[in-house]
Structures are given as structure tokens and as C-alpha cells.
Amino acid sequence: MSSNTFITKDGTQIFYKDWGKGQPVVFHHGWPLSADDWDAQMLFFLDKGYRVIAHDRRGHGRSSQTATGNDMDTYASDVAELAKHLDLKDAIHVGHSTGGGEVARYVAKHGGGGRVAKAALLGAVPPIMLKSDKNPGGLPIEVFDGFRAALVANRAQFFHDIPAGPFYGFNRPGAKVSEGVIDNWWRQGMMGGAKAHYDCIKAFSETDFTDDLKTIDVPVLVMHGDDDQIVPIADSALLSAKLLKKGELKVYKGLPHGMATTHADVINADLLAFFKA
Numbered sequence: 001m002s003s004n005t006f007i008t009k010d011g012t013q014i015f016y017k018d019w020g021k022g023q024p025v026v027f028h029h030g031w032p033l034s035a036d037d038w039d040a041q042m043l044f045f046l047d048k049g050y051r052v053i054a055h056d057r058r059g060h061g062r063s064s065q066t067a068t069g070n071d072m073d074t075y076a077s078d079v080a081e082l083a084k085h086l087d088l089k090d091a092i093h094v095g096h097s098t099g100g101g102e103v104a105r106y107v108a109k110h111g112g113g114g115r116v117a118k119a120a121l122l123g124a125v126p127p128i129m130l131k132s133d134k135n136p137g138g139l140p141i142e143v144f145d146g147f148r149a150a151l152v153a154n155r156a157q158f159f160h161d162i163p164a165g166p167f168y169g170f171n172r173p174g175a176k177v178s179e180g181v182i183d184n185w186w187r188q189g190m191m192g193g194a195k196a197h198y199d200c201i202k203a204f205s206e207t208d209f210t211d212d213l214k215t216i217d218v219p220v221l222v223m224h225g226d227d228d229q230i231v232p233i234a235d236s237a238l239l240s241a242k243l244l245k246k247g248e249l250k251v252y253k254g255l256p257h258g259m260a261t262t263h264a265d266v267i268n269a270d271l272l273a274f275f276k277a
Helices: 033-048 072-085 099-112 141-164 177-192 194-207 212-215 238-242 264-276
Strands: 004-006 013-019 026-029 051-055 091-097 116-122 221-226 247-252
Touching: 004 072, 013 033, 013 072, 013 264, 026 033, 026 099, 033 051, 033 177, 033 264, 051 072, 091 099, 091 212, 099 116, 099 194, 099 212, 116 264, 141 177, 141 194, 212 238, 221 238, 221 264, 238 247, 247 264
Parallel strands: 026 051, 026 091, 091 116, 116 221, 221 247
Antiparallel strands: 004 013, 013 051
16 A cells, blocks of 8 residues: 545545554645645654655645635545545554644544544644634634735745745744755645635635534643744644644654644654653
């Protein structure tokens, strides 16, 4: 088993990697990336005896460049189809950013019957990012309108500016900038479809995961850097941990949104401890 594709019920081709044997760990990537964003985790946990799986969300990476279905319910349904296709049981689901929302929706709606053992949310978007009367600490709609405008105007430049700046904290004084990491983010982003990426901005910013978090009854590790400039910690992890029945919060001082890449050794060690607990 290495990498493969399967077709969802609506005809979308989903690319996935499936390496090794043992307890399955499924990794869910952020916007607008691909399964490749988990390379450092996939190799680490494969070496530790886990079966590691990561898919390219529809419209992203090597999956179909979908014009429809670019929403959280469909993303979660796609994961449910993948889990059925691979006959996954007792799996651990790990989601970063948008992928954290996907994990919350999947586990809440489709994770019963022994399918899911645990979950981890890294720099994740739940409960909801958008500012509203119910969520006064959120980000205003103008922020996400700006994302959409920048994507339409020059997606290639936009997808360079994000990793070169706030995503990895490379805009902070004294930051150790990696051009390879920036280039790899750009490469992954440009593999996906512009329409799907555009639609996904609404999905990750406006979807309310409050009820999903309240429903989940497996242990969940909530991991977040307190210098996350993409998904501010105060309106995400700090709230999510309180809504979860079995939530554990781990805050990383000074770490950025892309901490699983910049500080893979730290994140991998803490994930491993959580998996084994």
C-alpha cells in the first residue's frame, strides 16, 4: 500500500497516501495545501509503527478540481467514504487549520461505531472564525473578503506572500526563514483548483463547529501556538477546549500557525505521547 485514489459517490476522485501497518492515523491538511504538508509527521509515525494515511481534500492537491461540494459537510462525507474504503477502525484523526474543522465535523457526524479512537486539532479553525454578534472575538468578514480578492487578483503571488509572512511566523524579527518551506507551500497551493480554494475560504471561516465539538465523546488534544497569526488562539483553541467533553489544551509559547513544520520535533513528540496515553 502506498498512494492511490478512489471515487466518491458524486464522482470526485480523491488522492490519498496509505503507508504501513498498525493503528491508523489519518492526517487532514489545511487550506490550500495537500497531504504533502504532513511529510514530517507521516515519516515519523510510520517509523513508530503506525499506519499513516493522508488525503488531498477535494479541489486540493492531486484530487479533482471540483467546482461544487467545497464545504465542510461534503469534506467530512468524503473522509467517511475514505474511512469505509480503507476499512479504518480505532483510527486517530489529526487536523491542522481547515483540516481541524474537517476532523471536528467528521468525528461528530461519522465517527461512531468504533471508527475513531482519538483526535487532535492543531492551529484549528473551530469553533468558528468569523466575527458576529454570537462570536464577537472573531475576525471581521473584511479579512476573508481580502483573501478572496487576493486569490482572484493573483493567486500565485498570494500563495507566496502567506508562507513568506504570517503562516510560519517568518515575518517576525529574528525569524529563521526557510525558502524551501515557502516554495513547498506555494507548490502545494498551486496544485489545487482556484474555484475550490475560493469556496473553501467561506467553508473555513463561516462554518460553526460548536455543536460538533459538544458532540464528540473521544479524547481530543487541542494544540495551538500563542503566536498564531492565521487562526488567533483566543477565539479558537481556548474556546474549543472548553466545549469538548474530553478535551486537553496544549499551548505553545511563541509558535506560529505552521508549527507542525517549523517545530516538527516538538509537535511529533507531543502527538506520540497523546496517542500512547
